[in-house]
Amino acid sequence: MLEAVNLECVRGDRTLFSDLSFSLESGVLLRVAGTNGSGKTSLLRILCGLLSPTQGEVRWRGSDIRSLREEYWKEIIYLGHSNAVKDELTATENLMVACTLAGMDVDREQASAALRRFGLAHCEALPAKVLSQGQRRRVSLARLILSEKLPLWILDEPFIALDTAAVDYMQTLIAQHVARGATVVLTTHQEAPIATATLVTIDLTSRLT
Amino acid sequence: MLTALRCVIVRDLLLAMRRRADVLTALLFFVIVVSLFPLGLGNEPNLLRTIAPGVIWVAALLASMLSLNRMFSEDHADGTLEQMLLSATPLGVTVVAKVIAHWLVSGLPLVLIAPVLALQFDLSQQLLWVLTLSLLIGTPVLSLIGAIGAALTLGLRGGGVLLSLLVLPLYVPVLIIGAGTVDVVAAGLGAQAHFLVLSAFLVIAAVFAPWAVAAALRISAE
Numbered sequence: 001m002l003e004a005v006n007l008e009c010v011r012g013d014r015t016l017f018s019d020l021s022f023s024l025e026s027g028v029l030l031r032v033a034g035t036n037g038s039g040k041t042s043l044l045r046i047l048c049g050l051l052s053p054t055q056g057e058v059r060w061r062g063s064d065i066r067s068l069r070e071e072y073w074k075e076i077i078y079l080g081h082s083n084a085v086k087d088e089l090t091a092t093e094n095l096m097v098a099c100t101l102a103g104m105d106v107d108r109e110q111a112s113a114a115l116r117r118f119g120l121a122h123c124e125a126l127p128a129k130v131l132s133q134g135q136r137r138r139v140s141l142a143r144l145i146l147s148e149k150l151p152l153w154i155l156d157e158p159f160i161a162l163d164t165a166a167v168d169y170m171q172t173l174i175a176q177h178v179a180r181g182a183t184v185v186l187t188t189h190q191e192a193p194i195a196t197a198t199l200v201t202i203d204l205t206s207r208l209t
Numbered sequence: 210m211l212t213a214l215r216c217v218i219v220r221d222l223l224l225a226m227r228r229r230a231d232v233l234t235a236l237l238f239f240v241i242v243v244s245l246f247p248l249g250l251g252n253e254p255n256l257l258r259t260i261a262p263g264v265i266w267v268a269a270l271l272a273s274m275l276s277l278n279r280m281f282s283e284d285h286a287d288g289t290l291e292q293m294l295l296s297a298t299p300l301g302v303t304v305v306a307k308v309i310a311h312w313l314v315s316g317l318p319l320v321l322i323a324p325v326l327a328l329q330f331d332l333s334q335q336l337l338w339v340l341t342l343s344l345l346i347g348t349p350v351l352s353l354i355g356a357i358g359a360a361l362t363l364g365l366r367g368g369g370v371l372l373s374l375l376v377l378p379l380y381v382p383v384l385i386i387g388a389g390t391v392d393v394v395a396a397g398l399g400a401q402a403h404f405l406v407l408s409a410f411l412v413i414a415a416v417f418a419p420w421a422v423a424a425a426l427r428i429s430a431e
Binding site for chain 1: 212213216217220223224227228283286287288289291292293294295296297298299303430431
């Protein structure tokens with residue numbers, strides 16, 4: 001499904017990694033590990049096509065993602081460090097806008113149902129500026145509940161700012177998604193974030209040059 | 210695709226409505242700058258009539274510049290821009306939506322209030338209409354060209370000043386033709402040629418600007 005071929009990433013004058021190749025079948029969870037500054041986020045941004053690698057290419061079902069563009073983006077969800085949550089919009093509005101941008105047809109009912117499942121039942125109609133960091137993160141992550149059909153999730157530090165209950169819920173959500181036969185790529189500092197047999201780990205620390 | 214277009218426009222209008230101060234700043238700036246001229250120059254009707262189109266057009270340029278650097282910077286800061294770049298909708302469509310929303314919030318109010326302000330300059334009723342029409346065709350061009358500058362200076366320190374240096378020279382042709390439209394009518398000639406040139410600017414900008422903005426936004430994400 002997702003294939004990385006000889007990826008090299010140079011930021012400034014520092015080579016973060018080079019000759020990085022891997023291939024992921026469906027139903028696999030890839031955990032990208034590494035110390036701070038080892039290039040985890042850069043790798044994820046390369047995988048989703050926001051950043052072009054200095055060398056090499058990323059292939060999705062055999063074709064280069066730079067030629068697939070919207071075809072590829074239609075099938076993935078990328079949640080980065082920033083929550084993409086607007087202060088002035090309510091939680092529901094934020095979620096609906098995010099879904100529409102991603103090309104999903106989501107009505108208000110589905111959006112509030114997803115927020116309720118993420119424990120934001122009483123915050124749906126509140127503007128996001130009165131929500132706490134963790135709650136804003138939940139608004140952003142609630143998109144995953146509505147993205148069960150997408151075959152590739154790319155998540156950058158999904159557990160950050162979440163409380164224990166929400167982390168547990170995220171872990172089940174990811175485990176269920178992998179069990180459905182989808183691919184999930186995530187970065188986290190936890191050793192074994194999700195109990196699944198198909199965990200692949202890439203450690204970028206050893207690749208620092 | 211149209212759903213996404215509508216969604217982005219509605220979202221930006223909603224944001225502008227909940228953050229009214231930003232919108233009103235540009236509008237009040239326009240009103241005050243235009244009103245300062247009759248106050249400063251005295252009440253010589255012929256002088257005022259001569260400078261009216263130039264003053265109003267220059268004030269419109271500056272007022273529409275005020276809100277330009279906010280066009281993409283907030284989306285850039287909170288990560289929404291990343292999601293737009295990875296959207297299933299072509300980026301050009303999203304850009305068009307952002308530009309339309311920007312014009313509705315910062316261009317259209319100027320067009321609507323311009324005839325009222327022009328009364329201070331003792332313009333005849335016919336000239337009021339010509340001025341309003343020239344602003345109606347001209348201000349979307351300003352938003353389109355400005356979007357290129359806003360995308361190119363995204364994430365830069367001191368981007369605001371650079372943005373003005375980048376965009377104002379490109380505004381010059383629009384200013385010359387726009388203000389010229391009123392002048393030729395005042396001189397008793399037909400304004401058709403001027404309106405056609407102004408419309409040509411709009412068509413060219415509408416076709417090429419979204420494409421240039423999309424390319425600049427992709428570079429800024431790297």
